[in-house]
Amino acid sequence: MASTPGVSATLFNALAKANINIRAIAQGCSEYNITVVLKREDCIRALRAVHSRFYLSRTTIAMGIIGPGLIGATLLDQLRDQAAVLKEEFNIDLRVMGxxxxxxxxxxxxxxxxSRWRELLKQKGxxxxxEKFTQHVHGNHFIPNTVLVDCTADSNVASCYHDWLRKGIHVITPxxxxxxGPLDKYLKLRALQRQSYTHYFYEATVGAGLxxxxxxxxxxxxxxRILRIEGIFRRVIGTLSYIFNNFTGTRTFSEVVAEAKVAGFTEPDPRDDLSGTDVARK
Structure with a gap:
């Protein structure tokens, strides 16, 4: 635009990241205005995406949490406690839609x-x-950004990432x-993430979120260049340390493993720890 390079790029980038398709573009010769043609149902979402990109309003994010177990519940409580800070200090309006x-x-x-999600899940669940859950979280035409957080260890949920990224949904997961799995599937996920202007974050899968x-x-x-990787994998060491320290012969091995799971030391399926599968994945 006039005297300020990059304004149009910022506009189109905001629309692309909101997964909004542009039908037509027109720009006046003065370069003081630009017009884009969109689908009617995308208009409000596009307006909010552009406003947030130019810091004219808060960045609104629709979030869906999959797996309200130990990790998911902790995340939900953390989001509850940080909601006001995110709005006031970071200008982010984060809404858990499901x-x-x-x-x-x-x-x-x-x-x-x-503050009542546990109660509401029991009463109104x-x-x-x-599939319905994904459509609900992503189908809001008023919120330009969608994030799905997979807090499970479910391969069926993980198999949905490709479809989510293709639809312009950001994915965060431990x-x-x-x-x-197969390297080619991972590379396809990364390539799709770049093509769809989405984020695919999985930092929490190793190193306890470090x-x-x-x-x-x-x-x-x-x-x-990486020459060698050495490390102690916390989850397995934590699981085995707990078992070694508590398996004294007065209780069965299965009881100690069950106790370790309740305490949050193991994977959702403790066999992943005991068999070495979790180490291999890391």
């Missing part, structure tokens, strides 16, 4: 009251349907299943 487990899901049109993956990626991008 929570789903393997059997029950809870949906909202405007955003759930996270409906039969879980992952689930290792999608990244520890920025290991992003640090390694940054080193590689600046010319360093």
């Amino acid at each position: 929570i789903t487990g393997s059997r029950t899901m809870l949906l909202s049109e405007v955003g759930l009251d996270l 409906q039969v879980a349907d992952l 689930n290792k299943k999608a990244n520890s 920025p290991i993956i992003s640090t390694l990626r940054g080193l590689l991008e600046t010319g360093d």
Whole structure:
């Protein structure tokens, strides 16, 4: 635009990241205005995406949480406690539009009251349907950005990432299943993520959420080479340490493993720890 390079690029980038298709473009010769033609149902979402990109309004994000177990419940409580800070200090209006487990899901049109999500899930929960859940969270025409957080260890949920990214949905997950299978599938996910202007974050899969993956990626991008990787994998060490310290012969092995699971030391399926599968995935 006039005297300020990059304004049009910022506009189109905001629309692309909101997964909004542009039908036509017109720009006046003065370069003081630009017009885009969109589908009617995309207009409000496009306006909000552009406003947030130019810092004219808050960035509104529709979020869906999959797996309200130990990790998911902790995340929901953290979001509850940080909601005001995100709005006031970071200008982010984060709305949890749905929570789903393997059997029950809870949906909202405007955003759930996270101070009562456990109670609401019991009282107003409906039969879980992952496809319906995804459509609900992503189908809001008033919110330009959608994020699905997979807090499960379910390979069936991980198999949906490709479709979510293709639809322009951002994915955040500690689930290792999608990244520890065939390499070509992982590479396709990364390529699709770049093509669809989405984010695919999985930092929490190793190192207890420490920025290991992003640090390694940054080193590689600046010319360093990985010669060797050594480490102690916390989850397995935590599981076995708990078992070794508590398996004294007065209780059965299965009782100690069950106790470790309740305490949050193991994977959702402790056999992944005991068999070494979790180490292999990491």
